Amino acid sequence: MKIKFIGGAGTVTGSKTLIESNGVRILVDCGLFQGLKVLRELNWEPLPVLASTIDCVLLTHGHLDHCGWLPRLIDQGFKGKIYCTGPTKAVAELVLMDSAKIQQEEADRANREHYSKHTPAEPLYTVQQAECVFPFFKVIYTNESVVIANEITAVFSNAGHIIGACSITLNLEGKTLVFSGDIGRDDDVLMFAPQKPSQADYLFLESTYGNRLHPDLDPKKELEKFINDTINLKGTVIIPGFAVERVQSIMYLLWELKKEGRIPNVPYILDTPMGAGVLNIFQENLKWHKLSSDDCHQMCSMFKIVSEFQQTIRIIEDPQPKVILAASGMATGGRVLSYFEHYISMEKTTVIIVGYQAEGTRGRKLLEGADEIKIYGNYYTVKAKIVQIEGLSAHADQKGLVNWLSDLKNAPKFIYLVHGENQPADELRIKIKDQYGYNCSAALMGSEIEI
Known part of the structure; x- marks a missing residue:
């Protein structure tokens, strides 16, 4: 089995993780890069594999950095299903339409006011291309095993964070892979506390606030x-x-x-x-x-x-x-x-x-x-x-992330830290190693592992 980190590694944007198993290709999240220009330019690049060869997308939640590249994926030939919860589908549709409108408006403004080096400036995708994503969504229920390919099942469980957000447990080749998505807080104003995993052979954990504790202020x-x-x-x-x-x-x-x-x-x-x-x-x-x-x-x-x-x-x-x-x-x-x-x-x-x-x-x-x-x-x-x-913040802090691992009944073979800048990810790695003794490292953008 091969796993490639093609986004959301060393950064908190552009989340995309590709799994290849027995001829099946699964993409966990399909996010947009934001922030630094060197990252934003990656939005214009094709994936390292043909979009038409990806069998399905598993969407943890509807934030732009997790779903915002879907119109490009469809435009480049993806024909599979995009599995997600009902609220995530509704949120992602809003987010994609808003993203497309903003990009079109900014391209139009750049062309009117001539401040882009591109002539003409073009949006990454249009409203029409965003709308083309909607028929691909396949709504699933939480805590139910869903067959997504031959002998591959997925279970979505509530992650807090935002409405509809989930962690995803994949069972394939006799192994259990857990993708945290973005983990919410136990004491969030609106969201319920995230569900903790009980079993994982390999775990892919977000590390946005891996080096911080939320202040004890009201x-x-x-x-x-x-x-x-x-x-x-x-x-x-x-x-x-x-x-x-x-x-x-x-x-x-x-x-x-x-x-x-x-x-x-x-x-x-x-x-x-x-x-x-x-x-x-x-x-x-x-x-x-x-x-x-x-x-x-x-x-x-x-x-x-x-x-x-x-x-x-x-x-x-x-x-x-x-x-x-x-x-x-x-x-x-x-x-x-x-x-x-x-x-x-x-x-x-x-x-x-x-x-x-x-x-x-x-x-x-x-x-x-x-x-x-x-x-x-x-x-x-x-x-x-x-x-x-x-x-x-809608993200768990270092203490919350470490605590999210506390119900595991077995020691994972390895934990890969994703969705975090380098320093937060490394400090979280040290904390997890000290508290649990688990093997752990920060994922590198563009790297591939075999398990």
């Missing part, structure tokens, strides 16, 4: 302070939010703060069409999260939900203090950039970073103290206050 209190401080200055709060689950978590906390009279009565704006669409998915999949139907309705009623870009323009031009929740979470694209263009150079603006920021993203640059950022070919001086609330 994110609700931090939100309260940052919002009140900014509104008292008659400023604007901008929260770049991941449209799936982080946006809903922040909405929930803001709703609680407002009910408790702890934050002021100013406009609270949700400006992410995809985030609004995810609210519907929450309503339709109540067993996947902690919110009741009534909670969803009441929470949403607090926010002005923006759909058309003309509304965005009017909000930007309105000088009154306000709180804006807009995608994308790493500020790599989406409506949040329009707010940045206007507000990032104002001292009374506060930008609250609430999730992981990959290398090369605008969010990472802001956290690292950049004096200016580039948006659509133009540079903007950063005078806004940049703050971070680490307690709102």
